[in-house]
Amino acid sequence: MAKAPREKSVTIHDVAKDAGVSFSAVSKVLRNAYGVSDALREKVNVSIAKLGYTPSMSARGISGGRTFVIGVIFPDMRNPFFADILAGISSALERTTYQMVQGIVQHSSEAALVQSMTSMQLDGLIIVGSVSTSQALSALAARIPLVLIGHHLPEVSAFDTVNNDDAESGRLAVRHFVENGYRKIAMLSLDSTNGTVIQRREEGYIEAMKAADLGKNIEIVRTPQNLREIQGAAQRLLSGSGRKDAIFCWTDYVALEALSVAGISGLAVPREVGVIGHDNTMYCAFDQNSLTSIDQSGEQLGLQATRLLVERIEGRQKAEHFLVHPRLVARRSSAPPQKM
Amino acid sequence: MAKAPREKSVTIHDVAKDAGVSFSAVSKVLRNAYGVSDALREKVNVSIAKLGYTPSMSARGISGGRTFVIGVIFPDMRNPFFADILAGISSALERTTYQMVQGIVQHSSEAALVQSMTSMQLDGLIIVGSVSTSQALSALAARIPLVLIGHHLPEVSAFDTVNNDDAESGRLAVRHFVENGYRKIAMLSLDSTNGTVIQRREEGYIEAMKAADLGKNIEIVRTPQNLREIQGAAQRLLSGSGRKDAIFCWTDYVALEALSVAGISGLAVPREVGVIGHDNTMYCAFDQNSLTSIDQSGEQLGLQATRLLVERIEGRQKAEHFLVHPRLVARRSSAPPQKM
DNA sequence: ACTTAGTTGTACAACGTTGCACGTACAACA
DNA sequence: TGTTGTACGTGCAACGTTGTACAACTAAGT
Secondary structure (H helix, E strand, C coil): CCCCCCCCCCCHHHHHHHHCCCHHHHHHHHHCCCCCCHHHHHHHHHHHHHHCCCCCHHHHHHCCCCCCEEEEEECCCCCCHHHHHHHHHHHHHHCCCCEEEEEECCCCCHHHHHHHHHCCCCCEEEEECCCCCHHHHHHHHHHCCEEEECCCCCCCCCCEEEEECHHHHHHHHHHHHHHCCCCCEEEEEECCCCCHHHHHHHHHHHHHHHHCCCHHHCEEEEECCCHHHHHHHHHHHCCCCCCCCEEEECCHHHHHHHHHHHHHCCCCCCCCCEEEEECCCHHHHCCCCCCEEEECCHHHHHHHHHHHHHHHHCCCCCCCEEEECCEEECCHHHCCHHHC | CCCCCCCCCCCHHHHHHHHCCCHHHHHHHHHCCCCCCHHHHHHHHHHHHHHCCCCCHHHHHHCCCCCCEEEEEECCCCCCHHHHHHHHHHHHHHCCCCEEEEEECCCCCHHHHHHHHHCCCCCEEEEECCCCCHHHHHHHHHHCCEEEECCCCCCCCCCEEEEECHHHHHHHHHHHHHHCCCCCEEEEEECCCCCHHHHHHHHHHHHHHHHCCCHHHCEEEEECCCHHHHHHHHHHHCCCCCCCCEEEECCHHHHHHHHHHHHHCCCCCCCCCEEEEECCCHHHHCCCCCCEEEECCHHHHHHHHHHHHHHHHCCCCCCCEEEECCEEECCHHHCCHHHC
């Protein structure tokens, strides 16, 4: 259990000695505190640069101050859409003094991750696609500034939310299908009850189907996030007498799977079946996929979430709920069938 | 700049008071230190459970002890292959008391990320696909236990490495192409000089081409990681009089792009051109791609890296260099062209 | 009964910051 | 000349741990 010896790092005291001032003065400079002359600030900054000092986040955390680090929790690393959110957060953070660490819910539970992140005394948390209950999140928000991405809870006041207008996503998909001549439009959704984001997409789908007088064609199939189940569901939708002529999928990966199943079943896309995905991830554009998809601008979501979180950390108490508007990006997979 | 008031957390002192012992005794229990009776341990554990105590990582970090948190740095979140590595790390960590935070090099530089992570007093670092120099990494390893994934430096002794046998990857791809009747085999590679992993793949490619007496057909095109450049390069390889009949791509995403370009150019895969990717990511299996790919078992890489890192933290000084063996997963994109 | 050794628990000084409570000097005003 | 501010710098007590030094107790050996 022996720890290898490591060289000790430069502290605020070393800087103070080098600059010939008290260590408190250095702390003041670092904190931009009141009562520092330009001369002193300059001296200290020179020494900091010279010695290559960097503040210890641990020490900051322990003494109750800001750590200037925020945590971002993702449900999964496989969906490239999350990379867009991250890009938004990154670029928003660039303009601030805050750093970021990520946590990805893989084996460990979201709760365990939150636990470990709060024990680091982070200044705030952004959770993407949380599966926690509204109560648990409110309790968490009492301990740390919190912003949620992808969790529709307009009624909560303890934390902020940033969301895509997911109902609009559902409506966009259906309207586009209908305009291009599709009628028997099914939706491939997720089985987990918590996913309020996806619930909204279902609601939008249902609403638009009814508006198009296609209420009798509504069919939502919910599967777990698991290759075999998704394939099975797609297969069922694309075979038999009740065969659908279009599928709206809750995320691109599922839509690509639907394209794959169609291919294996010998069905031509879009002539025999249309497909629309969600998130407009980078794989959609490939010629072999050419997948129509709903773009919800992950970058915007990340950007706004970061803005809100920093505001919260700086003291805002009133909850804000931000909505971004989705946009349909049309490609071959949903082109009018008769044209092909 | 006012901070919202947060409820203060349960400390070691609270636990001590509740259990009726000194706070040092609690610390001893937490550290599994010598000289603790079963009775005391039991009392303390009961109080810990009752109060829901969790140790403050900041305090641990500052007092020079272990934080039981390791950092994992990824170059990018878009490549789903990294999710496999992460899965390996996660599952290896499950059996230990260590936690993990991730950092993803997006806008910020790798150096800045390392900086911020060392300031957190993490116990160790795993860096995936580092772009730093061998010297910089050795210097870093002097300050913190370090394991690198995807950085061939068998000569270094300051840290451990875990790698795929990338030269073998190159050989596997070429041999498979040759067996299936392809001759004019090009390689699509990355332009950055640092990428020693990819360099090895190039070396394996060159070696196998020569071994197959195809030395005159060797052609390596290096592009930046940028859609337009990749497309352009693929287009050039697939047109004109010197048109290639097979392309080995350094990563799946590029291979999918090659498939896309082939499709747009009206070339049939695999009849007119064969494609092999690398990493065997989940998109390869889709029927519309059916991409042959080299599987380098990200999970194994992550697992071994974690094992090595924990060993290092526990005191091992001698460097270890672990190699995993790649495996070719054949699909339609590289099937014998004449058969189609 | 008296030392000796082992076992179990306690006291306390770090660790690197923050942020408040003080000094001190110097200028402005009466 | 004394008084009152104001700008700037210093001193110090936290913060929640770790790990070492040490005290107190127990049990055995003489």
